[in-house]
Amino acid sequence: MNNSIQSKQIPVFKPLIEKEEIAAALESLELGWLGMGSYVKQFEEHVASVCEFDAASDRHVVAVSTGHAAIHLSLLMMGVGPGDEVITPSFNNTADFQAIRACGANPVFVDIREDTLCIDTSKVEDLITEKTKCIIAMDYDIFICDHEKLAEIARWHKIPVLHDAAHSYGSRYKGKPVGNQHAYTMFSFDPVKSITCIDGGAIVVQGEKNVLRLQAKRLIGMTQPAAQMYTNSRAWTYDIEELGFRYHMANPHAAIGISQIKKIDEIRASRQQACQRYHEELSGLDWLDAPRGDFDSVNPFLYYIRVLNGKRKELRDYMRSKGVDTGIHWQAGHSFTYFKDCRRGPLDVTNKIVEEIVSLPLHSKMNKEDLNYIINTIRCFQ
Numbered sequence: 343m344n345n346s347i348q349s350k351q352i353p354v355f356k357p358l359i360e361k362e363e364i365a366a367a368l369e370s371l372e373l374g375w376l377g378m379g380s381y382v383k384q385f386e387e388h389v390a391s392v393c394e395f396d397a398a399s400d401r402h403v404v405a406v407s408t409g410h411a412a413i414h415l416s417l418l419m420m421g422v423g424p425g426d427e428v429i430t431p432s433f434n435n436t437a438d439f440q441a442i443r444a445c446g447a448n449p450v451f452v453d454i455r456e457d458t459l460c461i462d463t464s465k466v467e468d469l470i471t472e473k474t475k476c477i478i479a480m481d482y483d484i485f486i487c488d489h490e491k492l493a494e495i496a497r498w499h500k501i502p503v504l505h506d507a508a509h510s511y512g513s514r515y516k517g518k519p520v521g522n523q524h525a526y527t528m529f530s531f532d533p534v535k536s537i538t539c540i541d542g543g544a545i546v547v548q549g550e551k552n553v554l555r556l557q558a559k560r561l562i563g564m565t566q567p568a569a570q571m572y573t574n575s576r577a578w579t580y581d582i583e584e585l586g587f588r589y590h591m592a593n594p595h596a597a598i599g600i601s602q603i604k605k606i607d608e609i610r611a612s613r614q615q616a617c618q619r620y621h622e623e624l625s626g627l628d629w630l631d632a633p634r635g636d637f638d639s640v641n642p643f644l645y646y647i648r649v650l651n652g653k654r655k656e657l658r659d660y661m662r663s664k665g666v667d668t669g670i671h672w673q674a675g676h677s678f679t680y681f682k683d684c685r686r687g688p689l690d691v692t693n694k695i696v697e698e699i700v701s702l703p704l705h706s707k708m709n710k711e712d713l714n715y716i717i718n719t720i721r722c723f724q
């Protein structure tokens with residue numbers, strides 16, 4: 343290894359922490375109210391403004407500690423409980439499978455479409471039984487699910503959809519911002535997402551009654567009014583009416599999230615440009631697939647390639663030796679010991695994709711030199 347190789351280290355993810363985030367964190371720390379408070383309220387308002395809800399839809403945002411917590415609470419709100427089933431792509435984040443199990447229910451694994459790696463809506467209905475309580479629709483990376491078809495299935499079978507939009511906050515589906523498509527939508531603002539709170543999540547829910555239930559559920563069931571906590575103070579007496587968790591968001595996290603959302607246009611544009619470049623520069627290579635998403639309408643979380651010549655490990659080792667880290671999103675859910683006995687449909691596409699997929703580095707305001715270096719490195723792989 344020569345010196346230039348050793349000095350290059352490009353991670354898959356790199357949070358965009360600029361002076362605004364640092365100032366926001368400092369300000370929130372100096373406030374001295376570290377728990378749920380005024381910044382969380384403002385964060386919810388910022389999340390909602392990107393979603394452009396119309397008043398008639400009665401949609402609201404409830405911020406929580408992680409995307410995983412958002413899924414868990416959404417499933418509980420939908421009434422998912424012991425012995426129930428939730429249909430999810432096997433090609434999904436473990437957070438979804440574990441949230442289903444945390445409700446006492448079981449995931450049922452459905453396949454994905456080869457062109458978008460999102461849920462294959464033509465394979466969902468075969469898996470529905472009287473135990474099915476929810477369908478999880480997860481937007482993957484630069485692609486958005488066929489939400490129209492999913493809404494139709496949901497209406498027909500009277501089964502709600504949980505929109506896992508962990509990858510698609512700030513994206514649009516048929517011109518409308520993500521967050522407006524289903525009964526429940528969840529977002530993740532974890533350390534590697536395009537918009538981060540360090541760790542954070544949010545639920546989009548309809549109706550004031552559901553908002554109040556969620557606000558108690560995220561605060562270990564305490565019915566003390568969020569309105570009071572939003573003024574950086576708390577009630578000392580309250581009731582507990584149902585199961586709750588310590589899933590609230592804290593002020594410093596919200597403060598950082600707000601400073602990120604303020605730059606969402608810049609962040610999204612820079613990530614779109616990097617994906618476009620990857621696609622243009624790599625799609626000529628016959629041993630890989632470099633997908634073309636609808637880059638103009640998404641806020642890309644990842645850019646993935648598929649290695650078609652069976653040399654994924656060799657490619658990843660070679661990239662690492664050149665100082666470029668790569669990722670795998672994901673292993674299949676049905677391949678994990680804890681989920682291996684779950685019911686499933688045919689998973690031919692999933693089984694193929696999990697052997698081929700590689701995530702390339704994608705950063706907000708990505709350094710052009712890094713991008714060129716990654717592209718040239720891949721082009722030189724034999």
Ligand SMILES: Cc1ncc(COP(=O)(O)O)c(C=O)c1O
Binds near residue numbers: 409410434506542
């Ligand atoms: C599709 C998907 N859903 C849910 C989650 C969980 O979000 P969090 O990491 O905020 O708990 C992730 C995290 O990466 C994800 O990719």
